Amino acid sequence: xxxxxKRYDVLVIGGGNAVLCAAITARRRGCSxxxxxxxxxxxxxxNTRHTRNIRVAHDGPSGLMTGAYPEEEFWADLQRxxxxxTDEHLARRMIRLSKELQSWLGAQGVHFQAPLQGSIGLDxxxxxFLGGGRAMLNALYRTALGLGVEALYDAEVVNxxxxxxxxxxxxxxxxxxxxxxxxxxxxxxxxxxxxxLEWLKQYWGDKADNFIIxxxxxxxxxxxxxxxxxxxxxxxxxxxxxxxxxxxxxxxFDGGIITRLDxxxxxxxxxxxxxxxxxxxxxxxxxxxxIWGRLIAAEPGQIAFSIHDARMEGRFIPPPFPAIxxxxxxxxxxxxxxxxxxLAATVAAFNEAVRPGTFDxxxxxxxxxxxxxLPKTHWATPLDRPPFSAYPLRPGITFTxxxxxxxxxxxxxxAGGAPSANMFAAGEIxxxxxxxxxxxxxxxxxxxxxxxRVAGEGAAAHAFN
Numbered sequence: 001x002x003x004x005x006k007r008y009d010v011l012v013i014g015g016g017n018a019v020l021c022a023a024i025t026a027r028r029r030g031c032s033x034x035x036x037x038x039x040x041x042x043x044x045x046x047n048t049r050h051t052r053n054i055r056v057a058h059d060g061p062s063g064l065m066t067g068a069y070p071e072e073e074f075w076a077d078l079q080r081x082x083x084x085x086t087d088e089h090l091a092r093r094m095i096r097l098s099k100e101l102q103s104w105l106g107a108q109g110v111h112f113q114a115p116l117q118g119s120i121g122l123d124x125x126x127x128x129f130l131g132g133g134r135a136m137l138n139a140l141y142r143t144a145l146g147l148g149v150e151a152l153y154d155a156e157v158v159n160x161x162x163x164x165x166x167x168x169x170x171x172x173x174x175x176x177x178x179x180x181x182x183x184x185x186x187x188x189x190x191x192x193x194x195x196x197l198e199w200l201k202q203y204w205g206d207k208a209d210n211f212i213i214x215x216x217x218x219x220x221x222x223x224x225x226x227x228x229x230x231x232x233x234x235x236x237x238x239x240x241x242x243x244x245x246x247x248x249x250x251x252x253f254d255g256g257i258i259t260r261l262d263x264x265x266x267x268x269x270x271x272x273x274x275x276x277x278x279x280x281x282x283x284x285x286x287x288x289x290x291i292w293g294r295l296i297a298a299e300p301g302q303i304a305f306s307i308h309d310a311r312m313e314g315r316f317i318p319p320p321f322p323a324i325x326x327x328x329x330x331x332x333x334x335x336x337x338x339x340x341x342x343l344a345a346t347v348a349a350f351n352e353a354v355r356p357g358t359f360d361x362x363x364x365x366x367x368x369x370x371x372x373x374l375p376k377t378h379w380a381t382p383l384d385r386p387p388f389s390a391y392p393l394r395p396g397i398t399f400t401x402x403x404x405x406x407x408x409x410x411x412x413x414x415a416g417g418a419p420s421a422n423m424f425a426a427g428e429i430x431x432x433x434x435x436x437x438x439x440x441x442x443x444x445x446x447x448x449x450x451x452x453r454v455a456g457e458g459a460a461a462h463a464f465n
Contacts, residue, residue: 004179009463011183014190016046018427020140021452029460038156047215050256051133053126055442085436109139166421185459192400193221210302214396217253233413236401236432243293246396262316267308274342281378290439293395323389351382401432410455424455
């Protein structure tokens with residue numbers, strides 16, 4: 001039974017990957033550690049429940065990963081997707097420390113499997129969890145609790161008592177009442193505000209009504225809001241987020257990774273006016289799949305349609321919802337609620353512009369279009385083999401990038417840049433330090449794992465000193 005009247009060395013708020021990495025690290029340093037998770041036990045773990053891999057640098061074949069993924073290549077990939085909007089010092093440190101993550105997680109009971117195949121192409125850069133994110137999460141909880149970390153579920157932090165730059169206590173609501181929990185050090189790892197639709201609407205307006213929240217419904221940003229109100233230094237653009245294309249038929253919350261559509265690379269994407277609006281294949285899929293949520297959010301009605309023909313069936317991971325199919329493009333348009341003549345004209349112009357090449361999704365191939373105002377630069381093949389298939393798409397928000405600025409010891413920085421005395425942050429709540437915009441497949445788990453270990457070390461060191 002958790003004793004909320006006890007003073008802990010380290011209090012960790014949240015329940016996912018970053019929390020557990022911090023809690024295990026602090027506990028192994030001899031600290032008493034309490035984890036407060038707002039979700040019920042079954043839904044513990046935030047967005048970690050929906051992940052399946054983690055991006056790690058390595059100098060040669062590592063475990064089940066092939067080849068090498070050097071630090072400089074990781075850094076170049078991150079620069080490309082963020083457009084340089086990243087803290088280079090923190091990003092390079094994260095990349096360097098990512099080399100230890102797979103072995104460290106393995107030592108905590110996490111098992112890995114051969115990479116999934118298909119359009120994602122991550123066998124060289126990412127380590128895949130055996131059983132996915134929930135299995136990984138359960139392994140970390142088993143280790144943490146076995147070490148003596150205490151965890152309380154259905155425990156929402158509704159306020160923090162902060163004296164200047166020093167954390168004093170957390171006010172937590174449970175089924176049995178409201179309590180003040182004291183600790184020597186605080187690690188805030190409670191995620192972003194993606195499930196708070198009213199907060200999203202402050203930046204996106206009514207467009208947010210059409211967003212699907214891919215991850216946990218419990219990341220409402222309450223701890224982040226409290227920290228901002230207590231004078232911490234914010235980081236990140238509040239409109240930036242990890243946003244992918246999800247099937248319209250996905251649940252509003254918590255649909256997870258399987259609702260993401262990986263079919264985009266194999267055809268064209270049109271808006272509700274039957275017009276293409278972006279090059280579907282400007283770069284390899286793991287480096288650009290997360291741009292599609294924001295792209296669709298900017299289109300009329302925040303809806304789009306991924307369309308391919310029969311030759312592309314079976315090339316991507318099948319989604320949970322069946323494709324909408326028809327034997328002709330005009331018939332498909334009717335089923336999608338689009339103008340048949342307009343869609344037929346778009347497809348005909350695209351087909352005429354396709355130039356043949358050697359189709360190969362493992363590299364930037366030479367199958368492209370010529371003469372279109374909006375080209376498709378790779379993997380272009382005519383849409384001329386029935387039946388034709390389509391998936392309706394909405395923006396799917398995974399996590400937001402507005403967060404707390406930190407230093408390389410994981411300390412939360414106060415307004416003006418001075419470090420807080422005993423407050424640390426890890427995971428999505430500080431991911432904006434690394435991700436000014438854009439996303440790389442698996443990097444959210446990398447940020448969480450590295451920052452969790454760093455924050456756990458810092459919190460433990462402060463508790464002992």
